[in-house]
Structures are given as structure tokens and as C-alpha cells.
Amino acid sequence: MDYLAHTENLEGKVDFLKDHLLRVATKAEKFAKVFGGDSEAKVAGLLHDLGKFRDEFQSYLRNERESSVDTHHAVYGAAHSYFNTNIASSFAIAGHHSGLHNCRDLESLIFDKKYDSQNRIPSLIGKFNKFIGEIPNKVDSPSFFISNTLTAEFYIRMLFSCLVDADYLDTDEHFTGIIREPLDLKIRYDYLLGRLQEERSHKSKDGLINQTRNQIYELCLEKCNLPQGFFTLTVPTGGGKTLSSMALLYLTLKSGD
Numbered sequence: 001m002d003y004l005a006h007t008e009n010l011e012g013k014v015d016f017l018k019d020h021l022l023r024v025a026t027k028a029e030k031f032a033k034v035f036g037g038d039s040e041a042k043v044a045g046l047l048h049d050l051g052k053f054r055d056e057f058q059s060y061l062r063n064e065r066e067s068s069v070d071t072h073h074a075v076y077g078a079a080h081s082y083f084n085t086n087i088a089s090s091f092a093i094a095g096h097h098s099g100l101h102n103c104r105d106l107e108s109l110i111f112d113k114k115y116d117s118q119n120r121i122p123s124l125i126g127k128f129n130k131f132i133g134e135i136p137n138k139v140d141s142p143s144f145f146i147s148n149t150l151t152a153e154f155y156i157r158m159l160f161s162c163l164v165d166a167d168y169l170d171t172d173e174h175f176t177g178i179i180r181e182p183l184d185l186k187i188r189y190d191y192l193l194g195r196l197q198e199e200r201s202h203k204s205k206d207g208l209i210n211q212t213r214n215q216i217y218e219l220c221l222e223k224c225n226l227p228q229g230f231f232t233l234t235v236p237t238g239g240g241k242t243l244s245s246m247a248l249l250y251l252t253l254k255s256g257d
Helices: 017-035 038-047 055-061 074-083 087-094 103-110 117-131 149-176 189-201 207-223 241-255
Strands: 004-006
Touching: 004 017, 004 055, 004 149, 017 038, 017 149, 038 074, 038 087, 038 149, 074 087, 074 103, 074 117, 087 103, 087 149, 189 241, 207 241
Parallel strands: none
Antiparallel strands: none
16 A cells, blocks of 8 residues: 555645655754754654554545544654653654643643554554664653753754654645755844844933833843853833843854854
8 A cells, every 4th residue: 555645746746655754754853963863853753644654544635534533643653752752752743733732731642542542553653664664662862851851841842843844844845846945044143233223223212211221221231241041031011121132142142153
């Protein structure tokens, strides 16, 4: 059986599941390499559409049935990762269409009886192994992943972003035939700071409130020379937090560029 990932594009070509999973895995792995998440991102890419190996989903793509609980596909790859304690990729896979879940919602999804993921996964993995190859049960997560809760949450978000970008880019390429080149994301700090200063130059400096806003702004600029850390900007509504915090951000990033 030729398992499909997507229906026909404008040229009448379907997107086969094997090809889609391999391409997404390659893209996600490349995106995540910069922060050491490439091993897990690759596996997440391979597993993100595991549920599309279900006959029910294939019937749905062939317009033989309507969308339903039986055509939900993200839960199975997420469950497989969860059962193999690859928690970060489980979060990323489960949310690659709907957005990140919290811990309770992720577990509710995986153990929901209507999906019966524990009993259905072996058959899906068997199909994956037959058409693509064996999936690693363990991944190499970066050492900082388990250092504390905050870094773990950040890592999950980065992994999620890599998977979503890889999936959407690959799907877009299938339907449009356009290969998107990576964007030049180099930040032009001087230009952005200049735009910020120009915006401020049009604002009034008269009155106590405006004077206070300027004081807050100048204080933010002073803090950009402090050692790296977490800072709070506790200012009431109307105190100019947006422009002041943006100036702090641009100058801090520029100094570390």
C-alpha cells in the first residue's frame, strides 16, 4: 500500500508519507543543530505523522470518509515518544498542529481511551519499520535540557518550533512547488535603535508623566551594561514600558553580538 501524507497538488502529484517524514526529519534536524537538539528533532520529524499510517487516515485522504476521532494522527507519535521517555519530542509532536499542551493535557491526550494509543502503536511502528526503517528509542538531548525547569521549557519550545517549521515548509513545497530559501535573520541593531529613537523624538517631553517616562527609559539604557540575568520592569500602565524595554533589548543584544 502506498501511504499518503498529503493529497494531490496542482500538478496532480500526491505526497507519499515515507518521503514527507524523511524530508521533515532532515529539515528539523538541520534547524535544531545550532542548539544541540538535532538528534531529538530528527526523531520528532520521523514520528510526527506516525498516525497517518492508520487505515482510517488513509481513507480520509482518499475522500472515502469524513474527519473524526479516528483520523486524529498527532497523538500516536507523541505517545510513542512519551512511552520511550522522550518527553520533549512528545510535546512537540502532540502540538505540531494545535500548539503546545501543558503536562496534564499531554497525558490526557496520550491516555485517552478513544485513541487507544498503547494498543495501536505497535502496528503503526511495524508499518514504519517496513517502509522507512527502525526508529531510535532514545535520543541525545543536550545537557542543559535537564539542568532546570526553565531551560527544559525553553528547549521544548525550540524543538517544537523546529518541527513546526520543518513540517509547514515541506507541506508548502508540496502544494506550491516553491522551495523557500532561509531568511536572512541578522538583526540590524543600529537601524532598529535609530527607528526607536525617531519614534521617541516625536513624543512630548512636557509634564510629569513624560518626564517620568524619560527617566524610566534612561534607567533601562543604564542596565544594559550589567551582567547577564533576569530583570523586571515594574512600571504602571502608561509608563512607556514598550519603548524602554525595546531599547534595553536592542542595546543588550548589540553588545553581545
